[in-house]
Amino acid sequence: MGIVQNLTQGFSPSRRAVLAGGGAGGLILAFSFAGKGAAADAPAALNAYVQIAPDGIVTIVSKNPEIGQGIKTSLPMLIAEELDVDWANVRTVQADNDPVAYGRQFAGGSMATPLHWEQLRQVGAAGRAMLMAAAAADWGVEVASLTTEPGVVVHAASGRRAPYGSLAAKAATQTAPELRSLKLKDASAYRIIGQPTPQVDTAAIVTGQPLFGIDMRLPGMLYAAYAKAPVFAAKVASVDLSAAQGVKGVRKAFVVEGGTELDGLLPGVAVVADSWWAANKGRQALTIQWADHPTSSQSTEGYAGQARSLVAAKGGKTLRSDGDVDAALAASAKTVEADYFYPFLSHATLEPQNCTAHFHDGKMEIWAPTQLPEPGRQLVAKTLGIAPENVIVHMTRCGGGFGRRLMNDYMVEAAWIAREAGAPVKLVWTREDDMRHDFYRPAGFHHFRGGIDASGNITAWANHFVTFGEGEATARSAGMAPTEFPAQFLDNYKLDVSMMPLGVPTGPLRAPGSNAIAFVVQSFIDELAHAGGVDPVEMRLRLLGKTAAAGGQGGLNAERMAGVVRLAAEKAGWGKTTLGPRQGQGIAFHYSHLGYFAEVAQVAVADDGTVKVEKVWVAADVGRQIINPLGALNQIEGSVIDGISEMYGQITIKDGQVEQANFDTFPLLRIPDAPVIETHFIKSDNPPTGLGEPALPPVVPAVTNAIFAATGKRVRSLPLNAAELAAG
Amino acid sequence: MAYQLNVNGQAMTADVDPDTPLLWVLRDTLGLVGTKFGCGVAQCGACTVHADGAPIRACMTPIDVVGDAQITTIEGASALPVGARVQKAWSELDVAQCGYCQPGQIMSATALLSQNPSPTDDDIDVAMAGNICRCATYVRIRAAIKRAAGQEA
Ligand code: FES
Ligand code: FES
Numbered sequence: 001m002g003i004v005q006n007l008t009q010g011f012s013p014s015r016r017a018v019l020a021g022g023g024a025g026g027l028i029l030a031f032s033f034a035g036k037g038a039a040a041d042a043p044a045a046l047n048a049y050v051q052i053a054p055d056g057i058v059t060i061v062s063k064n065p066e067i068g069q070g071i072k073t074s075l076p077m078l079i080a081e082e083l084d085v086d087w088a089n090v091r092t093v094q095a096d097n098d099p100v101a102y103g104r105q106f107a108g109g110s111m112a113t114p115l116h117w118e119q120l121r122q123v124g125a126a127g128r129a130m131l132m133a134a135a136a137a138d139w140g141v142e143v144a145s146l147t148t149e150p151g152v153v154v155h156a157a158s159g160r161r162a163p164y165g166s167l168a169a170k171a172a173t174q175t176a177p178e179l180r181s182l183k184l185k186d187a188s189a190y191r192i193i194g195q196p197t198p199q200v201d202t203a204a205i206v207t208g209q210p211l212f213g214i215d216m217r218l219p220g221m222l223y224a225a226y227a228k229a230p231v232f233a234a235k236v237a238s239v240d241l242s243a244a245q246g247v248k249g250v251r252k253a254f255v256v257e258g259g260t261e262l263d264g265l266l267p268g269v270a271v272v273a274d275s276w277w278a279a280n281k282g283r284q285a286l287t288i289q290w291a292d293h294p295t296s297s298q299s300t301e302g303y304a305g306q307a308r309s310l311v312a313a314k315g316g317k318t319l320r321s322d323g324d325v326d327a328a329l330a331a332s333a334k335t336v337e338a339d340y341f342y343p344f345l346s347h348a349t350l351e352p353q354n355c356t357a358h359f360h361d362g363k364m365e366i367w368a369p370t371q372l373p374e375p376g377r378q379l380v381a382k383t384l385g386i387a388p389e390n391v392i393v394h395m396t397r398c399g400g401g402f403g404r405r406l407m408n409d410y411m412v413e414a415a416w417i418a419r420e421a422g423a424p425v426k427l428v429w430t431r432e433d434d435m436r437h438d439f440y441r442p443a444g445f446h447h448f449r450g451g452i453d454a455s456g457n458i459t460a461w462a463n464h465f466v467t468f469g470e471g472e473a474t475a476r477s478a479g480m481a482p483t484e485f486p487a488q489f490l491d492n493y494k495l496d497v498s499m500m501p502l503g504v505p506t507g508p509l510r511a512p513g514s515n516a517i518a519f520v521v522q523s524f525i526d527e528l529a530h531a532g533g534v535d536p537v538e539m540r541l542r543l544l545g546k547t548a549a550a551g552g553q554g555g556l557n558a559e560r561m562a563g564v565v566r567l568a569a570e571k572a573g574w575g576k577t578t579l580g581p582r583q584g585q586g587i588a589f590h591y592s593h594l595g596y597f598a599e600v601a602q603v604a605v606a607d608d609g610t611v612k613v614e615k616v617w618v619a620a621d622v623g624r625q626i627i628n629p630l631g632a633l634n635q636i637e638g639s640v641i642d643g644i645s646e647m648y649g650q651i652t653i654k655d656g657q658v659e660q661a662n663f664d665t666f667p668l669l670r671i672p673d674a675p676v677i678e679t680h681f682i683k684s685d686n687p688p689t690g691l692g693e694p695a696l697p698p699v700v701p702a703v704t705n706a707i708f709a710a711t712g713k714r715v716r717s718l719p720l721n722a723a724e725l726a727a728g
Numbered sequence: 729m730a731y732q733l734n735v736n737g738q739a740m741t742a743d744v745d746p747d748t749p750l751l752w753v754l755r756d757t758l759g760l761v762g763t764k765f766g767c768g769v770a771q772c773g774a775c776t777v778h779a780d781g782a783p784i785r786a787c788m789t790p791i792d793v794v795g796d797a798q799i800t801t802i803e804g805a806s807a808l809p810v811g812a813r814v815q816k817a818w819s820e821l822d823v824a825q826c827g828y829c830q831p832g833q834i835m836s837a838t839a840l841l842s843q844n845p846s847p848t849d850d851d852i853d854v855a856m857a858g859n860i861c862r863c864a865t866y867v868r869i870r871a872a873i874k875r876a877a878g879q880e881a
Contacts, residue, residue: 068826068863198822205827206815206834208762208802212827215761223756248745275744277752350766350774350828350862399764399828400862431767630822634865638825641864663771663860672853674866 050079050127052168056151058085063095063102064112065371066201067401068638069692070631071112073199075120077627081192082124082184084148085164092200097373097393107371107401108508110593110690113627117688125182127171134170135162150191187625196630201397213369213396216356218424222251223276224417225283226427228268228437230657232503233260234293235267243285244271249278252421253286256413262505263439265383265412272421276428295503296656300443303653304341306500307445307466311339316464316496320482323492325449328460332451336531340448340520341717343650345441346666347509351399352434355414358424363390368411369398376408380415391415402642403508407439432661439507440651442468442478446520451492456532457542458525460492468506469499476505477512484517485556485591486525489543503656510642511693514592518697519704519718522588526705527714536587536705537569556591560621563682564598565589568619571680572600579710580604582727583614586705588698595694596621596682599640601675601702605710609722613675613703616640618695620681623688632691637677639695645669647700650719731791735760736804742791750794751775751786754801762802762831766860773859776832776839777801783839785858802831810876811838817876825863833859837873846877 051059060076076092095102128148135153136143139160147154153162164171187193204211229235236255244253250273258267269288273279310316329335356367364386370376373393381388398405410427418425429437445466451459468475480497487493509515529539544558544565565587569575572585579585582605589598600617618636626632649666652659660666704715713725730743735758742757749768754760754777766774768787775786778800805811814837824830833856840847840855847855852873861869874880 068824068828070825196822198819199824199827201827202819202822202824205824205830206818207806208760208831210761212764214765217759217761275748275752275756277745277748277756348862350764350772350826350860352765398826400826402862428765431769634822634825634868637867638864641866645864662769663767664769668860668862669864669866670858670860671856671866671869674864674870677867 050083050123052164054165054168056163056165057089057091058083058164059091059093061095062092063105065105065107065373065395065398065401066094067107067371067398067405069107069112069635070199070628071107072201073197074628074631075112075116076200077192077197078116078120079124079127081190082121083127084150086150087192087195087197089151094395094397097377097395099374105373105395106406108403108406110595110692110694113688113690114594119179121184122179122182125184126177126179129177129182130171130174131164131167133174134167137170138162138167193627194625194629197628198630211397212351212399213356213367214351214354214399214428216367216396216426218356218358221356221424221426222272222274222421223279224270224272224414224421224425224427225276225279226268226270226413226417226429226433227283227286227288228266228433229290229293230436231290231293231296232262232505232656233266234296235291236269237289237291239269239286239288241269241286243287244282247273247278247282247285249274250282253282254420256416263407263409264379265416266409270417270420272417272425276426280430293503293656298503298656299654300343300652303443303500304445310466310498310500311445311447311464314464316498318494318496320487320493320495322487322490322494325460325462325492325494328492329449329451329462332459333454334531335449335451336527338448338524338527338716340446340523342444342516342519343652343718344443344504345509345646345649346435346438346651346660347402347404348435348663348666348668349398349400349402349404352429352431353404353410354426354428355411356424356426357414357418359415359419363392364415364419365392365394366411366415367394367396368408369396369405370408370411371398371401371403371405372408376411379408379412383412384415384419402510403512404438407507409437431663435661435666436658439476439505441509441512441515442475442506444478444516448520448524450524450528452528452532456529456534456539458490458528461486461490462494464496464498466498466500468502470501474499475502477508478506480513480517485521486543489558504653510639511592511696514590514693514697515643515646515700518588518590519700522590522698522701523704523714523716526586526701526708530708535575537565537574540565540587540589557596560596560684560686561589561591561598563684564596564619564621567680567682568598568600568617571619571678572602572617574600582606582710584706584709584711586702586707586709588701588705590694590697592697593692593694594622594689595691597694597698599698599702601699601706603703603706603710605707605725607727609725611703611707611720611722611725612673613644615676615678616699616702618677618679620679620695621684622681622691622694623686624683625688626681627688633679635691636679636695639693640677640699641669641674643696643699644675644703647703647718647720731794733794733799734796735799736801737798737807744791746790746792748791749787750777750789750791750799753791754786760801760803764828764831766829771860772829772832773836774829774832776835776859778835778839781839781842783836802835805834805838808838808842810842813876814838814841814872817872821868821872821875823865823868823872825865829859829861829863833861833869837869837876841873841877846879847873
């Protein structure tokens with residue numbers, strides 16, 4: 001079981017039996033603050049756990065899933081700082097899914113930093129207070145006379161010193177202090193927060209140790225492949241299972257009835273074998289007849305045709321209407337009308353979806369790379385008819401998330417197959433399965449009308465957004481908030497929405513909504529700037545200058561945004577750089593996940609229309625403190641390149657099925673095309689916020705605006721089309 | 729069929745079908761799960777290992793053609809002087825985000841630097857273009873290769 005332990009140390013204090021077997025040498029300081037006086041408006045209830053061994057080694061639990069955002073390092077850093085220990089003496093372990101002990105555990109929305117910045121520092125400070133209380137009792141002195149140095153409680157008056165390891169047992173018996181009563185360090189005293197800190201798993205990553213869900217191995221484990229219909233949720237009409245059963249190594253092949261919920265257990269055929277290769281060979285040997293399905297006539301072309309009709313019909317539900325857009329347009333010196341489009345995209349986590357499950361002793365035990373374990377547990381319980389308390393979910397490191405693993409479809413498949421197989425089973429999807437059964441970033445259509453006055457100021461802005469949904473229900477991640485910029489920054493603003501039905505599953509992709517909306521909004525601002533003869537940076541500052549604060553998620557602060565716009569322009573040498581023919585700079589900004597980002601891209605467009613992004617300048621305001629600068633820069637660089645990568649690929653639908661299947665048809669950006677990236681932070685006096693997503697949205701329009709500057713051609717449709725950008 | 733293999737300097741035996749890719753023999757039969765599955769069609773490089781020092785895609789290499797080639801996987805990279813240097817540079821710059829592609833990246837970079845101790849940016853582009861990093865850590869991958877080559881970026 002060595003590998004199992006390495007993979008998931010299984011920290012789950014609310015199942016003490018598990019821990020008791022662990023024989024940990026030290027004491028567990030359990031800070032369980034769940035629900036304690038939590039006001040209705042307070043963030044999610046928090047629990048965290050610190051363990052101090054007699055030798056002073058501190059074990060800190062990381063509660064949330066690690067998907068490459070660096071949370072297993074940055075959250076324990078917060079606790080360690082206020083606990084006042086040496087980072088070198090800290091070990092971190094991944095928590096199991098355990099909402100009783102840890103509250104909400106998820107990787108999404110770039111929320112971990114804002115939700116935990118205060119709370120986890122308080123948890124660390126509480127531990128320190130308990131250690132000091134223990135020392136005070138030992139020495140018969142006032143707590144107020146004590147201080148700490150990393151890992152040591154000090155009584156300056158007598159010169160007495162006690163290492164944390166010697167105090168841990170007694171400290172564990174002290175009453176946990178009221179969190180809000182704790183005084184936290186001044187930022188100038190930080191020893192850990194703000195230090196560039198390598199990820200805690202780096203050594204294991206570079207030596208290839210088992211870390212990921214797909215690395216899971218259990219004694220007697222079998223392997224599974226699962227064939228689903230190319231048309232989402234189509235049922236199995238007929239199949240000859242003997243074709244799979246005849247393949248050497250195959251133990252079992254069976255039909256899974258499944259349901260109709262796209263994020264649940266879908267119908268298919270499972271093949272279980274001694275090795276994954278045999279399972280997949282068995283699956284390939286099958287000829288499956290899939291039943292007809294109502295969405296099998298849908299197509300990308302069909303959606304585009306419907307969108308054109310909906311735009312032409314000028315219908316739609318008005319989500320917001322400020323002033324009188326039509327009158328303002330009629331009175332404008334100039335008007336611009338434009339149709340924008342962006343395609344479906346796949347998450348394409350490099351680790352394909354997989355999950356290991358073992359049904360034993362009436363319990364379903366699961367090891368899953370998941371961003372959202374508790375809903376997965378509930379889905380498994382409901383689908384298999386098992387009580388939720390009998391479903392145990394261990395979280396493994398995820399080989400990428402990007403929102404894909406907020407869905408737990410692969411988890412419920414593994415659980416179902418494992419129970420049916422009567423053995424531990426590891427289900428591994430092929431890349432083709434993964435790309436053809438994703439929850440795609442929804443495609444979208446925007447018909448814009450804009451007006452400018454004689455001075456080049458924007459006077460009117462109308463957006464008819466055509467998206468997917470039925471009745472009142474918008475498809476997942478396919479909506480647009482009526483507060484989205486530039487709403488509230490213009491007197492005459494209108495947002496209408498039309499929807500068409502969709503048989504394709506959609507879901508959040510890194511910076512959901514924003515990754516598409518920034519493209520269309522920041523491109524159309526650029527169009528209006530050029531139409532009015534106003535410099536694109538100047539146009540943005542004018543827009544932001546008009547309103548002090550308004551709109552957006554939680555309220556976009558125009559001052560903070562103007563600050564990053566100015567900084568990005570300055571660092572890029574905006575308007576001062578001599579550029580060659582077919583070379584250009586473009587700027588864009590976007591507010592999402594509480595983060596303020598402006599980016600300038602510099603591109604060169606070859607005569608054949610190939611776009612090379614040469615350099616991107618990033619200006620960011622995510623508050624007063626960067627917790628881990630090493631991780632922060634990596635997230636920003638990754639987001640920027642991810643955004644550029646998204647401009648080259650698309651998922652298309654034909655006959656209700658996804659046409660792409662692997663990286664040859666859905667390309668991801670490779671090292672020769674990665675630009676130089678220069679990042680600058682504005683440390684504003686605001687609480688720190690997350691960095692997993694907000695750097696992504698602005699890069700897409702920064703690049704398309706740069707393409708316009710380089711070629712005079714406006715990119716209104718993605719993916720980039722080299723033929724349309726060719727010279728001549 | 730039983731195959732005698734040389735993996736990371738050790739003799740190993742695998743009883744598998746001749747068409748089984750080396751990737752699945754390493755991962756499922758021999759328990760060396762450091763080598764990763766990303767695409768299965770030689771598009772992503774996650775499965776990169778060395779055969780007699782040359783980088784190959786284990787997902788498209790049937791066990792039947794491996795013969796007596798010396799196979800080195802990420803688990804054996806530290807035993808190669810260049811491999812150890814590359815791993816050190818990767819750690820110092822903290823290249824990884826999710827880390828899933830990095831075994832393949834490290835094996836490709838190790839092969840590059842073994843052949844060409846002072847690669848240019850173009851050399852790096854050519855040698856590393858077959859390795860996708862979905863988290864897009866390319867800026868650091870390039871910097872780490874230069875650091876391992878003794879050329880500080
Ligand atoms: S798994 Fe072999 S190249 Fe992708
Ligand atoms: S670090 Fe995630 S794929 Fe490279």
